Amino acid sequence: MKKERFKLTPACYLVLIKDNKILLLRRFNTGYQDGNYSFVAGHLDGNESFRQAMVREAKEEAGIKISPEKLDVVHVLHRLNDKGGERLDIFLKTSEWEGEIKNMEPHKCDDLSWFPLDELPENTIPYIRQTINHVLNKRIYSELNF
DSSP, X not given: OOOOOOOOXXXXXXXXXXXXXXXXXXXXXXXXXXXXXXXXXXXXXXXSOHHHHHHHXXXXXXXXXXXXXXXXXXXXXXXXXXXXXXXXXXXXXXXXXXXXXXXXXXXXXXXXXEEETTSOOTTBOHHHHHHHHHHHTTOOEEEEOO
């Protein structure tokens, strides 16, 4: 009998920092961390790289066009979620995009705003707050809940 292989859930997150402010969205009506702030983000659909997925998610959620070659990995987070599953979160940063940032999914996000780096909303998801700190301190890798 063949043993089933272990599986990770891969996700990508967009880190945009401009004028000492960071772009965050407040989750709404998703069933996960609703009412809390995170990044523009999403799961990989399969058959796409993290950069390709991030380009897709940036367009779907924020209405901006990003070139994959302009995305740099700034943090990798390996974490256990509250249901016992494991996730691999890749945080990608760019300072170049085309278009005006706009909430393209008001049915999943009720705020998309810039926040001062030293004044994050109280209701920022804890692992997102931790990752922002790691990004600012150039710490490329972390683990959570192991």
